[in-house]
């Protein structure tokens with residue numbers, strides 16, 4: 609029997625590709641899964657009809673920029689299932705504009721979603737774990753982009769680099785309570801904005817694949833499997849880790 613059976617897993621931004629793949633994988637393990645995203649239920653249903661039909665899945669519209677909304681959603685998940693065991697801070701946005709063209713409002717919003725949103729979810733949940741004496745697991749979805757300068761994605765890379773330090777700081781703060789905090793930082797994934805671009809330009813996907821030293825592009829379910837692995841009790845002493853799964857992409861220098 610899976611160690612994740614009857615565990616409660618909470619995931620933000622889970623109408624998106626990687627979030628939905630993680631929700632699906634935990635449901636397959638017999639977990640109860642609470643997901644959220646910025647969409648109203650009707651739109652969420654349109655985008656992920658199969659996922660939202662699952663009896664062990666509950667969807668809520670929650671904007672991660674809103675600390676109060678995030679805290680009250682987590683409280684609701686806890687009341688609904690009696691506990692939360694795993695939380696995954698996954699919601700994010702990406703603005704493709706360099707520092708000469710990104711506006712202050714665009715910069716702030718990206719930091720707000722990617723960094724502050726991750727803090728809202730992860731730290732609220734850590735406090736909930738602490739108060740209820742739960743040795744829970746917190747996972748941030750970072751990016752290889754935190755490890756390599758991308759002049760066309762400044763807000764994204766800075767926010768993901770900050771998430772990495774947030775992960776380490778939380779890991780140290782909450783270790784005395786048995787709470788583990790880790791990060792999975794994928795490389796190129798056939799998901800989100802990249803997927804949209806590659807669907808229109810298959811040559812660009814081939815080009816991207818060829819840049820990767822191990823010559824491959826991840827699928828969303830492969831990222832989901834890494835998240836499941838990091839949450840496993842086999843990793844009981846793993847905390848503050850940032851696992852970069854990018855086929856060696858972040859090692860490449862021009």
Ligand SMILES: NC(=O)c1ccc[n+]([C@@H]2O[C@H](COP(=O)([O-])OP(=O)(O)OC[C@H]3O[C@@H](n4cnc5c(N)ncnc54)[C@H](O)[C@@H]3O)[C@@H](O)[C@H]2O)c1
Pocket residue numbers: 620621622623624625626627644645646647670671672673697698699700701721725749750751752793794795796797798799800801802803
């Ligand atoms: N796709 C890639 O190549 C790739 C690579 C490395 C890391 N990642 C990371 O993986 C995670 C998932 O990305 P994805 O590729 O599935 O992208 P995606 O765009 O499909 O999913 C992101 C989700 O976050 C949601 N979101 C955005 N703003 C929000 C807000 N304010 N409140 C709540 N939800 C909000 C979006 O609506 C969307 O459903 C992200 O953290 C991303 O940075 C993706």
